Amino acid sequence: MLEVSGLTVEYAATGNAGGGNPVRAVDDVSLDVKPGEFVGIVGESGCGKSTLLFAIARLLSPPAVVTAGSVTFRGENLVSMTERRLNAIRWQNLSVVMQSAMNALNPVMSVGAQFADALRAHGTSSRKAVAARSAEVLRLVGIDAVHLGSYPHQLSGGMRQRAMIAMALLFTPDLVIMDEPTSALDVVAQRSLMTQIKELQRELGFAVIFVTHDMSLVSHYSDRLVVMYAGQVAEAGLTRRIFDRPLHPYSRGLLEAFPSIRGAKVHLSGIPGAPPDLSVIQNGCRFSPRCPAKLPACETTAPALLDREGTSVRCLLYDPAPAPATAASLSLTRPRQSRRRRND
Amino acid sequence: MTELLRADHLTRHFKIGGRLAGGTLHAVDDVSFAIGEREIVALAGESGSGKSTVARLLARVYPPTSGTVTYFDESGTGKPLSALRSRRDALRYSAQVPMVFQDPFSSLHPVFRASHGVLRALKLHRPELSAAERRAEAARAFDVVGLGAGMLDRYPHELSGGQRQRVGFAQALATRPRLILADEPVSMLDTSIRIGLLNLMAKLRDDEGVSILYITHDIASARYVADRLIVMYAGQIAETGPVEDVLAAPRHPYTQLLLSAVPDPKAPPPSLEAMAAAAGERGEPPKVIDPRPGCRFQPRCPVATDLCATVTPELLPLGSGEAACHVAQSDVEVKAFS
Numbered sequence: 280m281l282e283v284s285g286l287t288v289e290y291a292a293t294g295n296a297g298g299g300n301p302v303r304a305v306d307d308v309s310l311d312v313k314p315g316e317f318v319g320i321v322g323e324s325g326c327g328k329s330t331l332l333f334a335i336a337r338l339l340s341p342p343a344v345v346t347a348g349s350v351t352f353r354g355e356n357l358v359s360m361t362e363r364r365l366n367a368i369r370w371q372n373l374s375v376v377m378q379s380a381m382n383a384l385n386p387v388m389s390v391g392a393q394f395a396d397a398l399r400a401h402g403t404s405s406r407k408a409v410a411a412r413s414a415e416v417l418r419l420v421g422i423d424a425v426h427l428g429s430y431p432h433q434l435s436g437g438m439r440q441r442a443m444i445a446m447a448l449l450f451t452p453d454l455v456i457m458d459e460p461t462s463a464l465d466v467v468a469q470r471s472l473m474t475q476i477k478e479l480q481r482e483l484g485f486a487v488i489f490v491t492h493d494m495s496l497v498s499h500y501s502d503r504l505v506v507m508y509a510g511q512v513a514e515a516g517l518t519r520r521i522f523d524r525p526l527h528p529y530s531r532g533l534l535e536a537f538p539s540i541r542g543a544k545v546h547l548s549g550i551p552g553a554p555p556d557l558s559v560i561q562n563g564c565r566f567s568p569r570c571p572a573k574l575p576a577c578e579t580t581a582p583a584l585l586d587r588e589g590t591s592v593r594c595l596l597y598d599p600a601p602a603p604a605t606a607a608s609l610s611l612t613r614p615r616q617s618r619r620r621r622n623d
Numbered sequence: 624m625t626e627l628l629r630a631d632h633l634t635r636h637f638k639i640g641g642r643l644a645g646g647t648l649h650a651v652d653d654v655s656f657a658i659g660e661r662e663i664v665a666l667a668g669e670s671g672s673g674k675s676t677v678a679r680l681l682a683r684v685y686p687p688t689s690g691t692v693t694y695f696d697e698s699g700t701g702k703p704l705s706a707l708r709s710r711r712d713a714l715r716y717s718a719q720v721p722m723v724f725q726d727p728f729s730s731l732h733p734v735f736r737a738s739h740g741v742l743r744a745l746k747l748h749r750p751e752l753s754a755a756e757r758r759a760e761a762a763r764a765f766d767v768v769g770l771g772a773g774m775l776d777r778y779p780h781e782l783s784g785g786q787r788q789r790v791g792f793a794q795a796l797a798t799r800p801r802l803i804l805a806d807e808p809v810s811m812l813d814t815s816i817r818i819g820l821l822n823l824m825a826k827l828r829d830d831e832g833v834s835i836l837y838i839t840h841d842i843a844s845a846r847y848v849a850d851r852l853i854v855m856y857a858g859q860i861a862e863t864g865p866v867e868d869v870l871a872a873p874r875h876p877y878t879q880l881l882l883s884a885v886p887d888p889k890a891p892p893p894s895l896e897a898m899a900a901a902a903g904e905r906g907e908p909p910k911v912i913d914p915r916p917g918c919r920f921q922p923r924c925p926v927a928t929d930l931c932a933t934v935t936p937e938l939l940p941l942g943s944g945e946a947a948c949h950v951a952q953s954d955v956e957v958k959a960f961s
Contacts, residue, residue, distance in 0.1 A: 323813035324784075435907050465669035465840060466884040468907065474898045481895065492814065498888035499898070522888050536814050538821070538847035540870055540885050547847070549818030553783035 280486060281312040281335070281454055286348035288327070288334050291341070292558065302558045304330040304343070306510040309584075312454065312486050317477070319501035319518065320490045321533075325554055327510040328490045329458060335488070336375050336456055337365060353453065371401055374447035376440075376457040383443060384431040390417075390442050391427030397449055416445040420475060437468040444476065448483065456488045461496065473500050494533055498522055506530045509555050509565040516590030526592040528572045564595065572596060624659035627802055627834055628681065628720070629701070631655050632690035635676050639912070646912040650676040652858040653690070655938065658802060663828050663835045665845035665866065667881075668855035669908050674838050677855075678804045681836070682722045683713070694720070697801075718748040718798035725807040727787035731779040738775040740794040741765075748798045764793040767831065768823060785816035792823060802834045803827070809844065821848045842885055846870055854878050857919040858911050864944015874946040876959035877920045883960040918949065925959050926950050 288305040304327040312318050322328045333339050335350050337357050350357040352373060357365070377383040385393055394413040403409055414424035420441040431439055440460050447455050457476075461469045477500055480487060491497055497504065498518065505515040506527065514527040525531040532550040552569040555561055564570070567577040574595055582595045635651040651673040658664050668674045680687050683704060693701040694716060707713050721744075724730040732739060741761040745752055752760060762772045768789040779787060788808055795803045805824070809817040825848050827833045839845050845852055845866060852866040854877065862875040873879045909919060918924070921931040930949050938947040951957045 323815060437907060466842075466886075467669070467880060470884045470886070470898075474895075477895055478899060494814070495886045495888040498886060499892040519892070533815060534888065536818050537888065538818070538843040539887065539889065540843045540846050540882060541887055542889075544846070544867075546822075547818045548822070550815035551819070553785065553816070554813075 280314045280353060282351040283308060283310040283335060284349055285309055286331070286334055286350060287346050288330050288339065288343055289346050290343050300558045300560065304510050304557060305334060308512055310505060312488060314453065315480065315484050315486055316503065317480060317487045317489065317501045318503050318505065319497035320488065320505045320507060321492065321494050321497065322507035323492060323554060326507045328507050332456055332458055332488065332490050336373065338375070370397060371450045372452050373454045373456070374452045376443050376447050376455060376460050378459045378462060381431065381439060384439060386431055389428050389430055394427065394446060394449065397446060401450060412449065416448050417442070419448060419479065420445045436463055437472060440464065440472055448479065451483055452485055454486045454488065458490050459492070469496065495537055510557055511565065511593060512584060512591065513566065514590065514592045520590055526587060526590055526597065527594050528570045529566050626657050626695055627660050628695065629657040629693045630690065633677070633680060633687050633692065634689045635680055636688045649858050649911040649914055651680065652911070654860055656853055656860065656863060658834055658836060660834060661828055661832050662850045663824060663837055663848055664851045664853060665849035666836060666838045666853045666855060667840065667842055667845050669840060671908055672855040673858040674855050675806055678722065678806045678836065678838055681720065682804055714748060719801045720804060721795035721798060721800050722804040722806065723791045723795050723808050726811050727784055727791055728811070730791060731787055733779050736775065737777050737779060737782060737790050740790070741797045744794055744797050760797060764797045767796060768793045784812050785819060788812060788820055789823065796827070796831070800833055802836065804836050806838045810839070810841070817844065824848050842881060854881065857908050859919060860938050860947060861920065862944060862946040864942070868943045872942070874941055874951040874957060875948045876924045876926060876957055879957070879960040926957055
């Protein structure tokens, strides 16, 4: 239903920031979402997960530019679509739930007025229909319809997030994109919201792209998982498979960085170092400075995304024939310039 | 356990709202606990449970509405914080009980070098040191927290989040502390870096003999690093005890709810029906404004009795810890959430 292929997003450098290099926040990311699927995208801050999501929903604003790749949603390319066509699709077929409900909801409009706004913008004009649909979606997420008259500050954090989700469901979309909707909630509210999303998904059949930095959160809810590191896909595959047998050293490190409340207490070490600065073009694997399983070739050869046992993994450990260093450094000088500004 | 600090019936209320619709927010209500030497005590709770207010009361950011905090100095003599009247006493206390803040991005001054905070603290708290000695001491503090001496002259923007938070700990460490108040020190950091900071806290306890009050909403990290756990709910302590004992056999229904909600990535996923049943609990922690007597968890509690609605349960010894629950105290095994 949604097919992202080779998507690359760059933030143009202004002045001397980043040494004049554009920051490539999303680098050649491909991803597909089938109807009714729950796809989790995990990664640390600065790995490009939010930029990717904004690029998919075409919400990027300068200096961020999509420089390559396409986003095909139900057979149409979102990247090159006209605003007019986009307006019809957004919210109707594809909706977005933002991270902070307090900031995403208008504080001086009642919840019902905000629902009505969206409904009218997409052609539901009769007052009766607006009221009926608003009450219906609010009940869907377990909030009493009297709260249509409430203002955002009168709702608790969990209810605000639920109202946001209700808003995204106003038109029964095919795809709902969620950007860390639970990060402001405590564990109890988090679990109840996640379960609710799953139930709604089963009932209404929409697909979900769920972005989060908390890997344990999606472990029980997502069908497939994409692990991002430094703007690239490090590993992608079935959620259970990645949790049971992570292939990429980064995913392995991430999974081992969680202390558990069950089982024996074990000493953990986390991943040393910090993610790379994306404005500096790095030769070789981007994870190699932090990688415990580093090979000599990792510093010079940029690994390609390989297919291993149904899981995609970007790591030389799984490359049957690592290219010789010389050939690799040649291939690294691929013409970056020509790929820029293909769109617009 | 040699006590380092003891809070007795600590209470802090805030006046909120206007003159007509005003009320009193009971941020912390009748909280008593002790922190011993060389131990990490985790204070866990949801946002709004009053855990940060406790830290601020201990740091003397504001005085308690009622109740006392007693601090025991090196000689073992206890003195209530309200008796710290002279500037010298106050300085000495804040040197020995420093605070580490949540957000490493806003707690360092962007135009000064990383060593600035450490050097300032040394100048204030240990005026006998010369400039060279201060620098040597700063280098020592940086070394203990795992930053090279080369980091002293870096600016905050050149450091990663984890490194900045280490600077925060170095600042606290420079004044020879006995107890560090760490208010959510790792919640702003990425998961791959968090563990490094938790290991640092354990190292400070083991090698430097510092006690830490570790405030967090993450029970798993509390278990990883802490010796004892205090669970707060709506401004009161729900349960406390040795961390492994509390996690193995939680007695308070709220602790049980909290533990049941922590996702376990290693376990196979439960069916949606099981998840829905477990998540059926949709209650939320109350805003404690002008509360009536009674257990504050009672509206959400599946095992509540009539007594719970009218009488506030006291925190009483139970097993190896303490719990504030009428049902648990009546020798009935509580199994509210699992």
